[in-house]
Amino acid sequence: MKYKLLTGILPYLEQFEDTEAGETIDDFVAWMKTAPTLKKDSTTTVLKSVPLQGNINAQICQLIALMYKYVRSYYKKGFKDSPLQTMEDFGFLATLAMFGDLRKNELIQKNTSEFTSGMEVIRRLERNDLIQSFLDQEDRRARRVKITKKGQAVFYQTLPVLKKMGDIATGELTESETQQLFELLNKLNYFHNPIFHEEKEASLDTIIKEYVEV
Template sequence: MNRPSAVPMLIEWERFTEENPQGDIREFASWLLTHTDPLRKDPFRKDLPARASQLLQDEPVAQAEPLMKSGMRLSEAFQENGDFLAWFFMGRLIRYVKFYTKAMMAQHGMSGPDEFLFLSLINEMDRPTKKEVCIAHASELTTGMDILRRLRTLGLIEEHADERDARSKRLTLTDKGHKTIGEVSMGLAQLQHSVLADLDPANRKHLIETLQYLNNYHFPFFKL
């Protein structure tokens, strides 16, 4: 039985220790996730769609990242500016999600995934107020109120008087709202492309934990 060679991993370990003489195995694992590009190194992967494989063979850099005038891809040109790269790639992921879900959201009268996220939060929270939903979504109040207004116009949510505060309204889903969540959730599960791509379970868990950490770090500084 053929076993995968450990040589490539040892080579990467040598690279890592040259850059990080005091680095440990945990730091190496994180470094490995961010410094290796399996699609670029193996452009003939059989599990990639034919068109994607062709793009990787023809233009492995320019198709995925813009080329700078220096001839380097964006991640190489800005490798010392981690914040910029984080903004760039997280922004792109959000646009990919909007692209993948655009038709599905339009089918249900929604303009984008934010409206579905609001709907899902209201469904899972305990009769939240409008402000509580906006805070949960980390959305500015004016933007959040516009989204809630659209959801109400679509007949997906309804308002109820707050027994403890006459100035507030509590939100719940209508029957149509519950039905919409079920249909959209089913459609999302059948999308050809997952936002987490083909990451294995360990890498998915690592990514989610990192995103959760960043969310928990930044949330106290966020003001509505």
């Protein structure tokens, strides 16, 4: 069997099934005569290099994980000379630049981080003199953190790099596709954020029952 030919047809078949052009092979052949040409590079590359498994929901999970890896690699390129070693470093610094001083646990929560890894980020930023900690006047058992002048300078220096990363990450998406992707991802963020913060000990079955099957 010529698998190369088959993989070339599959994207068109998927697009055909999304239309109302018919359900038979003859309908597909007729539709192909007027079908728009698909970009071969993006389609065939994905089919060859990404071994997606499971149903469409499982494949979406894998694609999101792959996107994280791609963006992380771009971050390393863009921030190779910056004291912000990880995307979490940038996120924590950006949060303080936006909200001002926060308690350490508030900073960690706003960045959707685990407590242990969040504290590591805070310590790393403190060592680099990008943030400064001090006693909370309302609760002297707690400590707050704020961005330093050096941290502010580093933060604003990184904004042009962040824009370049965004331009690369959205690839060949049109303006309307980019807006649609943003809205979908934002919708998923609103769904998952409370689960992350409030269901630390919950099993997958419990999460499905309480949040999905409703």
